[in-house]
Amino acid sequence: MDPCPIVRLSRLLAPTLxxxxxxxxxxxxxxxxxxxxxxxxxxxxxxxLPLGLRxxxxxxxxxxxxxxxxxxxxILMPAVIPAELWKESGRWDHYGRELLRMQDRYDRDFCFxxxxxxxxxxxxxxxxxxxxxxxxxxxxxxxxxxxxxRPRFGLMRGREFIMKDAYSFHADRADAEREYRVMHETYTRxxxxxGLRFRAVxxxxxxxxxxxxxxFQVLAQSGEDAIVACDRCGYAANVEKxxxxxxxAPQGRARPVERVATPGKRTVEEVAAFLxxxxxxxxxxxxxxxxxxxxVAVLVRGDHEVSETKVAALLGGGPIxxxxxxxxxxxxxxPVGFAGPVGLRVRIVADASVRGLRDAVTGANxxxxxxxxxxxxxxxxxxxFADLRQARAGDACARCGGGxxxxxxxxxxxxxxxxxxxxxxxxxxxxxxxxxxERPLEMGCYGIGITRTVAAAIEQHHDDAGIxxxxxxxxxxxxxxxxxxxxxxxxEAADRVAAELAxxxxxxxxxxxxxxxxxxxxxxxxxxxxxxxxxxxxxxxAGKVEVKPRTATAAEEVPLAEAAARVxxxxxxx
RNA sequence: CGGGGCGUAGCGCAGCCAGGUAGCGCACCUGCCUUGGGAGCAGGGGGUCGGCCGUUCAAAUCGGCUCGCCCCGACCA
Numbered sequence: 001m002d003p004c005p006i007v008r009l010s011r012l013l014a015p016t017l018x019x020x021x022x023x024x025x026x027x028x029x030x031x032x033x034x035x036x037x038x039x040x041x042x043x044x045x046x047x048x049l050p051l052g053l054r055x056x057x058x059x060x061x062x063x064x065x066x067x068x069x070x071x072x073x074x075i076l077m078p079a080v081i082p083a084e085l086w087k088e089s090g091r092w093d094h095y096g097r098e099l100l101r102m103q104d105r106y107d108r109d110f111c112f113x114x115x116x117x118x119x120x121x122x123x124x125x126x127x128x129x130x131x132x133x134x135x136x137x138x139x140x141x142x143x144x145x146x147x148x149x150r151p152r153f154g155l156m157r158g159r160e161f162i163m164k165d166a167y168s169f170h171a172d173r174a175d176a177e178r179e180y181r182v183m184h185e186t187y188t189r190x191x192x193x194x195g196l197r198f199r200a201v202x203x204x205x206x207x208x209x210x211x212x213x214x215x216f217q218v219l220a221q222s223g224e225d226a227i228v229a230c231d232r233c234g235y236a237a238n239v240e241k242x243x244x245x246x247x248x249a250p251q252g253r254a255r256p257v258e259r260v261a262t263p264g265k266r267t268v269e270e271v272a273a274f275l276x277x278x279x280x281x282x283x284x285x286x287x288x289x290x291x292x293x294x295x296v297a298v299l300v301r302g303d304h305e306v307s308e309t310k311v312a313a314l315l316g317g318g319p320i321x322x323x324x325x326x327x328x329x330x331x332x333x334x335p336v337g338f339a340g341p342v343g344l345r346v347r348i349v350a351d352a353s354v355r356g357l358r359d360a361v362t363g364a365n366x367x368x369x370x371x372x373x374x375x376x377x378x379x380x381x382x383x384x385f386a387d388l389r390q391a392r393a394g395d396a397c398a399r400c401g402g403g404x405x406x407x408x409x410x411x412x413x414x415x416x417x418x419x420x421x422x423x424x425x426x427x428x429x430x431x432x433x434x435x436x437x438e439r440p441l442e443m444g445c446y447g448i449g450i451t452r453t454v455a456a457a458i459e460q461h462h463d464d465a466g467i468x469x470x471x472x473x474x475x476x477x478x479x480x481x482x483x484x485x486x487x488x489x490x491x492e493a494a495d496r497v498a499a500e501l502a503x504x505x506x507x508x509x510x511x512x513x514x515x516x517x518x519x520x521x522x523x524x525x526x527x528x529x530x531x532x533x534x535x536x537x538x539x540x541x542a543g544k545v546e547v548k549p550r551t552a553t554a555a556e557e558v559p560l561a562e563a564a565a566r567v568x569x570x571x572x573x574x
Numbered sequence: 575c576g577g578g579g580c581g582u583a584g585c586g587c588a589g590c591c592a593g594g595u596a597g598c599g600c601a602c603c604u605g606c607c608u609u610g611g612g613a614g615c616a617g618g619g620g621g622u623c624g625g626c627c628g629u630u631c632a633a634a635u636c637g638g639c640u641c642g643c644c645c646c647g648a649c650c651a
Contacts, residue, residue: 018600018612019586023644043643097575098649115651149575149649163651215651308648321648412651449651484609518611525611536610546610 004507004574006498007050007476009523012509014051016523026222028458029154031467035526037475044151044159051527054475055454056162060141062193062472063164063448070186072137072166077119079143083109085118089426100147112145117423117445120167124441125429131171134431134441135179139166141450155455156224156411162450169424169441171433176418176442180212183416183446187216190448191413195470196457199408201227201236203415212418216448217410218456225410228391232403237391240309242405244387245396247352252281252359255373257342263368266337268302271370275361279303283354283362283374285339287323287331287346288315295323295331299341299350302361304389306351314349314386338363340371341380348380351388411456412449419443467528468550477506477571479529483517483536493560494535497545500564501533505574525550531567 014036023040024030032038037052048056064074083101086092092099092111100112113119120138128136144163151159166183170176184200191198196218203213215238217227229236237243265271272279282302287295288311296315300306312320325336331346332339340363341348360374376383387398393407421440424430430438454473461468471477478501482494491512498508509529511520517536524532534546534555545563548555549570558566 015584015601017585022580022586025645040643096649144651146650150645150647152645157650161651165651415651447651452651481610486609516609516611516613518609518613521611523612534610538610 003499004477004502004505006502006508006510009509009511010513012051013049014527015049016526024154026153026156026459027462028156028222028455031458031462031526031528032154032455035467035528038155044148044157046155046158046160051475052454055457055469055473056450058473058475059194059450059453060162060164063141063190063450066186066190066193067139067164067166070137070182072139072168074140075123075138076140076142077113077116077123079113079145080110081113081116081119083111085122085427086111089118089121089423091118098146098148100145113142114144114146115163115447116140116142116165117167117419117443118427121423121427121429121441121443124167124169125424125427128169128429128431128441131431131433135168135170135175137166137168137179137183139164139446153455155451156459158451161452164448164450166446168444168446169429170444171431171439171442173420173442176420176444177212180416180418180444183444184214187414187416187446187448191216191218191453193472194453194457195472196413196453196460198413199227199229199236199410201229201238201410202241203238214416215410215412216414216416217408218413218453218460219408219410220456220459221409222459223409223411225412226390227408227410228393228395228405229408230397230400230403231406233397233400235397235399235403238309239390239392239407240307242391242395243398244352244389244391245398245401250355250357250376252357254358254375254378257371257373257375257379259364260370260372261368262338262370265368265370271361272302275370275372277361277372281357281360283341283350283357283360283376285332285341285344285363287328287339288320289323289327295327295346296320297331297339297341297344297346297348298388299348299354299383300389301351301353301357304351304353305392307388307390310386310388311349314388332363332365334363334365334367334369338365338367338369340365340374341383342371342374344380347384348382349384349386349388352385353389354383355385411452411459413453413456414446414448416446417444419445462528463551465522466526469528469530471530471571474528474530474571476509476529477501477531477574478508478567479524479527479532480508480510481517481520481524481532481534482512483520483534485512485514487537490535490537490540493540493545497533497535497560497563501567504564504568506564506568506571507574531570533563533567 016036017034020030021033039047141164168179198218200214203215226239228242265274268282279302286298328336357376362374364371395405397403424441429441480498482490498510501508532548544557546555547558
């Protein structure tokens with residue numbers, strides 16, 4: 001067995017910073033920069049320094065092992081892709097400005113691949129003829145570029161990032177769904193091995209249709225996605241997509257409608273405070289515009305939020321957006337903030353929780369006026385009901401009926417997707433079946449954001465002093481610190497401990513710098529390797545070193561000869 | 575893409591309103607001293623003040639343009 005490397009910190013490019021960088025917002029960004037792991041080159045584009053790159057490589061290694069174990073085959077496709085392939089799929093015109101386009105010296109169009117359905121489908125259509133050659137699952141680990149409107153949060157949302165993308169090809173839908181389940185299990189193994197707390201949540205499939213997509217969300221307070229998970233059946237989904245269970249029947253008593261003045265009060269919060277009526281007795285009316293520009297009124301209870309995903313699906317799947325001020329005025333006859341369903345002459349869709357509401361407050365479609373005592377069945381009966389609101393913690397689970405949703409925040413690090421024949425049909429990727437009939441290939445695709453996973457690991461595993469790497473992702477297994485580099489006895493002992501650790505299969509970062517102990521300890525905490533081994537004069541006199549897991553509060557004294565075994569037990573196989 | 579903010583030494587910042595010798599802390603170099611949680615003393619190096627144009631006797635400071643970066647809203651691994 002090759003001995004693991006021992007890297008001397010004095011020679012490593014690991015410029016640690018004492019202060020947070022001014023341009024960083026989230027912890028993973030601050031800590032990656034402070035620990036000398038990344039540096040920004042342009043917005044959303046980073047250098048990976050040795051420590052950062054080692055963490056990336058560790059995620060990649062886990063992903064590779066598990067993909068290979070699942071029978072997928074690693075390939076490498078080009079990052080620069082000729083426009084023709086993207087024109088074939090139609091995405092050259094539809095992908096938008098996120099696609100980084102360029103020309104070569106002959107003015108031919110190319111793009112930097114943000115994803116590789118076109119390239120892989122082109123490869124497979126040229127090389128696969130028969131059902132006998134199926135199924136095939138191909139993957140690559142590669143740099144991607146998406147010219148995000150708003151890159152931010154360091155590695156969480158870069159423009160250039162490393163992604164594992166996989167594509168599978170099948171003779172029929174059943175086999176594609178079988179592979180989907182295999183990949184779902186593979187992803188579960190991958191993120192478990194990474195030492196991350198995560199949930200696989202149901203995800204929308206947008207324009208492609210079908211129901212087969214899951215996002216893998218690493219749970220962290222700083223996550224951009226809000227998700228809910230049932231405490232009983234385990235159903236979990238993005239709040240935008242999560243089905244909402246039965247709503248309690250409305251309580252209010254019938255009374256006549258009354259118009260009240262609410263000068264300058266536009267939001268539910270403002271009006272609720274002004275009238276002394278709780279938000280759940282409000283009907284919130286939002287005017288949306290679909291792709292063709294027709295306005296639709298969407299109603300939810302005052303304490304609920306609209307799920308644009310659900311509204312878009314109800315209206316046919318196209319993109320929707322909140323109407324601009326002028327449209328709102330035209331539709332409601334009042335400025336933004338005073339819309340209500342009573343007397344509206346556009347299509348009205350409402351969340352199920354609005355059905356049967358009595359004694360509710362709504363906008364009056366007149367400036368500075370609201371209606372109270374509104375009765376849905378009496379005053380605006382002409383409404384379509386559907387599940388249109390975002391789920392939230394405390395809602396009843398729609399799947400099992402008995403459970404209750406708990407709220408989480410998540411960072412999406414992976415997604416698995418059943419594609420069907422979207423790309424194979426568009427690009428003429430077919431095969432001959434046993435019956436001699438040519439059919440389009442059934443496909444699935446499966447992505448993992450490698451660099452985002454590194455950031456997510458830090459978001460989930462850090463403390464005030466720095467990163468606390470899950471051992472499987474740590475750049476090194478152990479951090480060996482001789483407290484005084486000028487003490488030859490200590491330095492020799494540290495070298496010896498490092499060598500034994502390496503022999504025991506642990507990669508070692510040895511802080512051989514001529515720095516004071518405090519500086520070394522601060523840097524060790526910041527870099528966050530799973531175990532620190534301190535070699536100091538006190539312990540060494542008794543033939544001992546200190547072994548301290550990063551997340552432990554106290555160190556443990558261990559005889560020199562046993563240190564390697566002790567650390568190996570703590571860190572696990574590397 | 576719309577809205578807001580910031581560009582002054584490697585990092586974090588002051589100076590700008592009220593134009594007149596470019597500063598502070600950390601980091602860096604040299605020496606002394608120190609060595610179990612970001613020591614101390616002394617000396618030192620380093621900045622076309624993002625860029626361009628203008629106003630002025632004089633611009634980091636005032637005006638215009640431009641580039642870069644960050645934050646807030648709709649998409650995505």
